Amino acid sequence: MTRTLVLLAHPTLPESRINSALVEGIRDLPGVTVHDLYAAYPDFRIDVAREQELLRTHDRVVLQFPFYWYSAPPLLKKWLDDVLEYGFAYGSTGKALHGKTLTVTATVGGAEELYRPGGLNRFPVRDLLLPFDATAHLTGMSYQPPFLVHGTRTVSGELLADHVRRYRALVTGAMEGQLAAAA
Ligand SMILES: Cc1cc2nc3c(=O)[nH]c(=O)nc-3n(C[C@H](O)[C@H](O)[C@H](O)COP(=O)(O)O)c2cc1C
Numbered sequence: 001m002t003r004t005l006v007l008l009a010h011p012t013l014p015e016s017r018i019n020s021a022l023v024e025g026i027r028d029l030p031g032v033t034v035h036d037l038y039a040a041y042p043d044f045r046i047d048v049a050r051e052q053e054l055l056r057t058h059d060r061v062v063l064q065f066p067f068y069w070y071s072a073p074p075l076l077k078k079w080l081d082d083v084l085e086y087g088f089a090y091g092s093t094g095k096a097l098h099g100k101t102l103t104v105t106a107t108v109g110g111a112e113e114l115y116r117p118g119g120l121n122r123f124p125v126r127d128l129l130l131p132f133d134a135t136a137h138l139t140g141m142s143y144q145p146p147f148l149v150h151g152t153r154t155v156s157g158e159l160l161a162d163h164v165r166r167y168r169a170l171v172t173g174a175m176e177g178q179l180a181a182a183a
Pocket of ligand 1: 019066
């Protein structure tokens with residue numbers, strides 16, 4: 001069975017509406033491991049060996065987070081810095097991640113129309129996520145189109161339920177081809 005590791009990085013999950021709904025929507029899926037980084041490492045001291053073992057034992061990696069200052073919350077950046085070591089994730093002997101997929105799931109406060117040239121936020125979120133694309137490339141992972149929820153403050157309950165359904169389908173892999181084709 002394909003195994004999917006969802007690395008959730010939300011600094012204030014109890015106050016989250018969107019990420020908590022998304023993660024609850026996939027938690028029960030077979031083959032899915034949800035790993036809440038802020039719960040695991042409130043002191044930011046990451047257990048690198050444990051994280052590398054989790055990566056080794058999964059085929060697909062999803063990084064899920066609220067978009068903060070056009071990027072990921074700080075513990076996810078530290079996770080990348082600490083866990084993707086030379087000799088593990090890159091370098092001539094660093095092949096542990098080769099052949100896995102990487103998907104970013106980001107919830108974004110601003111509406112999609114604001115994320116374009118001439119708009120308030122100037123660039124599409126997909127462009128602002130390019131460091132993840134480059135990281136996937138360097139580590140031999142296949143970068144998938146990001147899963148984005150825009151305009152988080154005004155998402156209706158109905159629309160949120162629809163996003164949860166789409167996310168569930170993505171994580172089960174059913175929509176992977178469609179999303180790739182639409183990208
Ligand atoms: C510190 C901080 C920084 C944020 N930076 C951005 C940003 O750069 N762009 C944006 O569109 N929204 C930004 N937001 C809004 C969050 O993306 C939004 O509140 C979150 O995705 C909602 O998801 P949640 O309900 O799971 O918390 C920011 C929010 C906080 C608290």
